[in-house]
Amino acid sequence: MEKQELGKTGYALNDPTAPIGVFDSGVGGLTVAREIMRQIPNERLIYFGDTARVPYGNKSKETVTKFSKQIVRFLKTQRVKAIVIACNTASAYALDEIEKELDIPIIGVVKPGARVAAEVTKNKKVGVIATAGTIQSRIYTDYIQGIQKDIQVIGKACPLFVPLVEEGLLEDPVTDEIATRYLNELKDIDIDTLILGCTHYPLIRSTLGRIMGESVTLVNPAYETARELKELLAGEGLLNPSTKRLGTNQYQFFVSDGADKFKTFANSILKYGILSAQIIHIEEY
Amino acid sequence: MEKQELGKTGYALNDPTAPIGVFDSGVGGLTVAREIMRQIPNERLIYFGDTARVPYGNKSKETVTKFSKQIVRFLKTQRVKAIVIACNTASAYALDEIEKELDIPIIGVVKPGARVAAEVTKNKKVGVIATAGTIQSRIYTDYIQGIQKDIQVIGKACPLFVPLVEEGLLEDPVTDEIATRYLNELKDIDIDTLILGCTHYPLIRSTLGRIMGESVTLVNPAYETARELKELLAGEGLLNPSTKRLGTNQYQFFVSDGADKFKTFANSILKYGILSAQIIHIEEY
Numbered sequence: 370m371e372k373q374e375l376g377k378t379g380y381a382l383n384d385p386t387a388p389i390g391v392f393d394s395g396v397g398g399l400t401v402a403r404e405i406m407r408q409i410p411n412e413r414l415i416y417f418g419d420t421a422r423v424p425y426g427n428k429s430k431e432t433v434t435k436f437s438k439q440i441v442r443f444l445k446t447q448r449v450k451a452i453v454i455a456c457n458t459a460s461a462y463a464l465d466e467i468e469k470e471l472d473i474p475i476i477g478v479v480k481p482g483a484r485v486a487a488e489v490t491k492n493k494k495v496g497v498i499a500t501a502g503t504i505q506s507r508i509y510t511d512y513i514q515g516i517q518k519d520i521q522v523i524g525k526a527c528p529l530f531v532p533l534v535e536e537g538l539l540e541d542p543v544t545d546e547i548a549t550r551y552l553n554e555l556k557d558i559d560i561d562t563l564i565l566g567c568t569h570y571p572l573i574r575s576t577l578g579r580i581m582g583e584s585v586t587l588v589n590p591a592y593e594t595a596r597e598l599k600e601l602l603a604g605e606g607l608l609n610p611s612t613k614r615l616g617t618n619q620y621q622f623f624v625s626d627g628a629d630k631f632k633t634f635a636n637s638i639l640k641y642g643i644l645s646a647q648i649i650h651i652e653e654y
Numbered sequence: 655m656e657k658q659e660l661g662k663t664g665y666a667l668n669d670p671t672a673p674i675g676v677f678d679s680g681v682g683g684l685t686v687a688r689e690i691m692r693q694i695p696n697e698r699l700i701y702f703g704d705t706a707r708v709p710y711g712n713k714s715k716e717t718v719t720k721f722s723k724q725i726v727r728f729l730k731t732q733r734v735k736a737i738v739i740a741c742n743t744a745s746a747y748a749l750d751e752i753e754k755e756l757d758i759p760i761i762g763v764v765k766p767g768a769r770v771a772a773e774v775t776k777n778k779k780v781g782v783i784a785t786a787g788t789i790q791s792r793i794y795t796d797y798i799q800g801i802q803k804d805i806q807v808i809g810k811a812c813p814l815f816v817p818l819v820e821e822g823l824l825e826d827p828v829t830d831e832i833a834t835r836y837l838n839e840l841k842d843i844d845i846d847t848l849i850l851g852c853t854h855y856p857l858i859r860s861t862l863g864r865i866m867g868e869s870v871t872l873v874n875p876a877y878e879t880a881r882e883l884k885e886l887l888a889g890e891g892l893l894n895p896s897t898k899r900l901g902t903n904q905y906q907f908f909v910s911d912g913a914d915k916f917k918t919f920a921n922s923i924l925k926y927g928i929l930s931a932q933i934i935h936i937e938e939y
Binding site: 420421422427428429431432528529532533535536542543546547625626627630652 | 705706707712713714716717813814817818820821827828831832910911912915937
C-alpha cells in the first residue's frame with residue numbers, strides 16, 4: 370500500500386491515469402490549457418478559474434498566495450496527479466511556497482518562459498510585459514539572471530491589456546495606441562526578445578508583434594509550459610498510457626462565479642465545445 | 655435596556671454618536687464618502703473597500719450579494735449606526751436582500767440617483783452608464799419607471815471606464831475615444847439626462863460632459879446619496895449632535911488587500927491626509 374501511494378516518483382499520488390489540475394485567476398489560463406490539450410492530447414484536465422476574485426495582477430503577494438493555496442486544496446480533492454499554475458502572477462508570488470508543501474509535481478508558467486527567453490536572446494536584452502504584480506515581483510529578472518547573469522531584463526507592467534482583451538478589442542486602434550505607449554520604452558532599449566508574461570497577452574500577439582517588428586522574438590510561456598509539463602510527466606512515469614477514448618469527461622471546468630460567461634469565453638478560445646462549468650465555493654477550501 | 659436598544663427609531667442601535675459605515679468594492683466609493691464628509695462634516699465614518707475581490711461590476715448577483723453580506727457583518731462589529739452601499743453594482747444586486755435582514759438604516763446609491771434623474775428630465779429620455787452588472791440588473795430602469803412610467807431609460811455598460819480611471823487616464827485621448835464609442839448611441843437617442851451609475855465615473859465627469867454637450871444634465875448619485883443620507887439620519891434623530899472636534903479617528907479605513915496602494919489613491923481623492931488603512935480578512939465574516 371505504501372509502495373503504491375508513494376511509488377517510484379516519490380509523490381503521494383502516483384497514478385498516470387489521474388487528471389492534471391490547471392488553475393488561473395480567470396479565463397486567461399485557458400491559453401495554457403489549450404497548449405496542454407494540443408501537446409499532450411491524451412491527458413485529462415481539471416481547470417479552475419477564480420472568476421469571483423479575478424484579477425490577481427494588481428493584488429498583493431499575501432492575497433494571491435492565500436487564494437492559490439485554496440485552489441490547490443480544491444484541486445487535490447479532485448485527485449489530480451500534477452498541478453499547473455496557468456497564471457503568471459500566481460506563479461510569481463505563490464509557486465515556491467506551495468511547492469514546499471505539496472506532495473505532487475507542480476509547475477508555473479514563469480520558469481519555462483524565462484528559460485526559453487534566456488536561450489533565444491542574442492543581444493542579451495529581454496523585455497517582459499506582464500501585470501503590475503508579476504513585474505513588481507521581479508521574478509522573470511531573477512530567474513533569467515540566475516541562468517545567465519549578464520542578460521539585461523526590462524519589465525513593463527501593462528495593466529490595461531487584460532480589460533482590453535476581455536472586452537474583445539483584440540484588433541482595435543485603442544489597443545494599438547495603448548500597446549504602443551507600453552512598448553515604446555522596450556523598443557527604445559532595443560530588446561530582441563519579448564516575454565508575453567500574462568496569459569491574456571497571446572490573444573493580442575499579432576498587435577504586439579506588429580508594433581515590436583520582426584526582429585523581436587515573442588516568447589509565449591503557454592507553449593513552453595506545456596512542453597515542460599510533458600517532459601516532467603514523462604520523466605516521472607506519469608504520462609497517461611491509456612489510448613482509449615477519454616470521452617466527454619476528459620476536460621472538466623470549475624469556476625468561482627459566472628459559469629455561463631466563462632463557458633462562452635472558453636468556447637471562443639478552445640477548439641471543442643465546453644458543455645458546462647461548475648461553480649465552486651473556493652473560499653471554503 | 656430594551657428601550658435603549660430599540661429606542662424611538664425602532665432600530666437596534668440608536669446611538670447618534672456612532673459612526674456611519676460606507677462600503678464599496680474598492681476605491682470608487684471614496685467619491686461617495688467624500689460627498690458625505692462635505693455635506694455632514696460632523697459625522698464619523700468607517701469605510702471598507704473590498705480590494706482583494708474588486709471589481710464587482712462583472713460578477714454575478716449571488717457572488718456580489720455574498721460579498722456584501724460579509725461586509726455588512728464586519729461593519730456591524732464596528733457598531734455603525736447606518737450603512738451606505740457606495741457601489742452601484744452592490745446597491746443594484748444586494749440592497750433589497752440586506753435591508754430585509756438589517757436592524758439599522760441602510761441606503762444605496764441607485765435610488766437617490768434615479769429619483770433625481772426622474773425629476774430633472776424634460777424630454778423623458780434618461781441614459782444610464784454603469785458596469786455590466788448594474789445595467790443587466792435593470793435596477794435604474796425599474797426604479798425610474800416606478801416613479802414615472804413613461805420615462806424611457808437607456809442603459810449602456812461601460813466596462814473599460816473603471817480600468818482607465820484606475821490607470822489615471824482621466825484626461826486622455828484613449829479615454830475620449832472609448833467614451834465616444836460608449837456614449838454615441840445615447841447621443842443618437844437624444845437623452846437630456848445621464849446618470850453616472852458607477853462611483854468611478856465622476857472622476858471622468860469633464861470628459862463625459864464634453865462629449866455629451868451642455869444640453870445633457872449629468873447626475874452624480876454620490877451627491878444625491880449624501881443628501882438623502884443626511885435627511886434619513888435627521889428624520890430618525892440619528893444625526894451626530896456633538897460639536898466637539900472628532901480628532902484623527904473621525905474617518906477610519908479598512909480594506910481586504912493592498913493597504914498602501916489604497917492609501918495613495920484615497921489621498922488623491924480626499925482633501926485631507928489618510929494616515930492608515932487596516933487590512934481585514936473579510937471572508938471570515
